Amino acid sequence: MRENLLTAQGLVKRFEGRDVLKNVSLTLEKGETAAVIGASGAGKSTLLRCLCELERVDEGTIEIGGQTMTNGGRYGYAPEKELRRIRRRMGYVFQDFQLFPHFSVLRNVTEAQRCVLGRSRKEAEEKARALLDRMALSDKADTYPCFLSGGQRQRLAIARMLAMDPDILCFDEPTSALDPQLTKEVLQVIRSLAEEGRTMLIITHEMAFAREAAGRIFYMADGRILREGTPEDVFADPRVRAFAQTE
Amino acid sequence: MKYLTDSQAFFGLMNQLWMGLSVTLPLFFYTLIFSLPLGVAVALLRMSRFRPVAFVTRIYILVLRGTPLILQIFAIYFLLPKLLGHSMDRMFSASLAFVLNYAAYFAEIFRGGLESVPRGQREAGKMLGMSRTQVFFRILLPQMAKRCLLPVSNEVVTLVKDTALVTAIALCDMYYYAKRATSASGSLLPLFIAGALYLLMNTLVEVAFNRLNRRLDYYRG
Ligand SMILES: Nc1ncnc2c1ncn2[C@@H]1O[C@H](COP(=O)(O)OP(=O)(O)O)[C@@H](O)[C@H]1O
Ligand SMILES: [Mg+2]
Numbered sequence: 213m214r215e216n217l218l219t220a221q222g223l224v225k226r227f228e229g230r231d232v233l234k235n236v237s238l239t240l241e242k243g244e245t246a247a248v249i250g251a252s253g254a255g256k257s258t259l260l261r262c263l264c265e266l267e268r269v270d271e272g273t274i275e276i277g278g279q280t281m282t283n284g285g286r287y288g289y290a291p292e293k294e295l296r297r298i299r300r301r302m303g304y305v306f307q308d309f310q311l312f313p314h315f316s317v318l319r320n321v322t323e324a325q326r327c328v329l330g331r332s333r334k335e336a337e338e339k340a341r342a343l344l345d346r347m348a349l350s351d352k353a354d355t356y357p358c359f360l361s362g363g364q365r366q367r368l369a370i371a372r373m374l375a376m377d378p379d380i381l382c383f384d385e386p387t388s389a390l391d392p393q394l395t396k397e398v399l400q401v402i403r404s405l406a407e408e409g410r411t412m413l414i415i416t417h418e419m420a421f422a423r424e425a426a427g428r429i430f431y432m433a434d435g436r437i438l439r440e441g442t443p444e445d446v447f448a449d450p451r452v453r454a455f456a457q458t459e
Numbered sequence: 460m461k462y463l464t465d466s467q468a469f470f471g472l473m474n475q476l477w478m479g480l481s482v483t484l485p486l487f488f489y490t491l492i493f494s495l496p497l498g499v500a501v502a503l504l505r506m507s508r509f510r511p512v513a514f515v516t517r518i519y520i521l522v523l524r525g526t527p528l529i530l531q532i533f534a535i536y537f538l539l540p541k542l543l544g545h546s547m548d549r550m551f552s553a554s555l556a557f558v559l560n561y562a563a564y565f566a567e568i569f570r571g572g573l574e575s576v577p578r579g580q581r582e583a584g585k586m587l588g589m590s591r592t593q594v595f596f597r598i599l600l601p602q603m604a605k606r607c608l609l610p611v612s613n614e615v616v617t618l619v620k621d622t623a624l625v626t627a628i629a630l631c632d633m634y635y636y637a638k639r640a641t642s643a644s645g646s647l648l649p650l651f652i653a654g655a656l657y658l659l660m661n662t663l664v665e666v667a668f669n670r671l672n673r674r675l676d677y678y679r680g
Binding site for chain 1: 577579580582583584585586587588589590593597598601602605677678679680
């Protein structure tokens with residue numbers, strides 16, 4: 213039985229009267245890795261941000277794991293308390309990391325565990341150390357984010373997100389601030405998460421990565437999802453091929 | 460010349476300045492202790508998305524920064540008792556005027572500091588499930604503090620010197636005694652000594668802020 217973890221229908225988002233999302237619908241099944249591709253300005257980030265309630269849609273409905281985030285546009289949003297609960301199921305990795313500069317590497321990973329999930333210091337640190345270990349950052353636990361390389365920063369951001377046990381992992385161009393070598397490191401980590409059967413939604417400009425790691429591709433242009441399907445199908449579309457060649 | 464030749468007069472003067480410090484120093488510390496947190500609150504009200512609140516706060520800041528502190532001290536000392544119907548302690552009214560005035564300055568500094576923390580920091584906290592209060596106290600406030608240290612230290616240095624204004628409502632602070640001794644003796648020495656003591660206080664302020672700055676220097680950004 214396939215289970216939809218995320219269902220969004222008819223999303224419309226306007227910025228200053230301009231439609232940036234024009235009737236976008238998508239679903240995400242439990243355990244699948246989906247990639248969103250498309251030219252810059254197509255509305256990919258806006259879509260992801262709307263799904264995480266970093267922006268609010270003007271029209272449409274969003275449901276996450278059976279809980280309703282909005283049942284109809286801007287005025288249909290659930291109360292803040294419930295939104296917090298829903299958001300807790302989502303993890304988000306920012307293009308520019310957004311690590312907490314004033315916290316040590318370890319504390320970046322423990323802080324929310326402690327103050328949001330109420331875990332004890334010991335529990336939170338154990339979890340954090342295991343994740344840092346996985347991200348090959350164990351020897352960095354006591355330093356500060358400003359002393360990490362770009363690739364290490366993004367891996368720390370991933371560890372920080374994973375510590376909260378989210379059901380859906382969202383990545384907004386996780387490698388676009390990194391050089392090719394560091395990009396490889398980070399993509400390797402994301403690939404390993406996909407292999408674990410995590411549910412993921414990844415905006416990426418790495419066409420080879422999308423083709424090989426994602427089970428499903430959404431191709432966006434001008435505020436719409438123009439094409440969705442398996443990598444084979446989507447990359448067979450001449451419009452997508454034309455776009456991919458420019459990347 | 461009297462103070463240089465007559466040691467008794469000199470020690471009498473020092474004793475008076477010392478008494479004056481028992482007004483100057485509490486005034487300084489009360490102002491600091493209360494206007495810093497109040498400044499944070501005013502900054503938040505100023506940034507409120509509820510327009511009327513932001514507007515009223517803006518007027519508050521405009522008036523308190525836009526009029527002389529000495530007028531505000533007079534206003535609170537003479538007008539507030541009329542409104543309340545009972546008289547008020549001089550020290551209390553002076554402290555109140557200072558707190559309200561400095562909170563307005565601090566608020567603008569803090570607002571700038573808060574706005575300079577990238578929006579993504581708030582979003583990162585939000586996506587980790589933190590409440591708005593948690594995001595503010597754990598993520599934004601510490602980063603704001605670091606960014607505001609230098610402008611705040613400027614205000615604190617000014618505050619040390621501004622305390623002398625309370626002489627105007629006949630509060631016996633250090634400047635009051637120095638001025639009185641100078642008028643009585645014709646010697647400028649009391650004012651010089653008071654000046655040196657203000658300078659000493661501000662040296663301590665500078666040392667304190669340097670230490671604080673070094674303590675917050677463990678990270679960049
Ligand atoms: N906060 C905002 N205010 C105004 N316009 C915005 C805002 N965010 C995005 N946009 C506009 O929406 C369009 C889509 O942006 P975005 O979702 O970032 O595209 P992508 O991530 O695909 O590059 C762009 O034209 C962008 O200028
Ligand atoms: Mg984008």
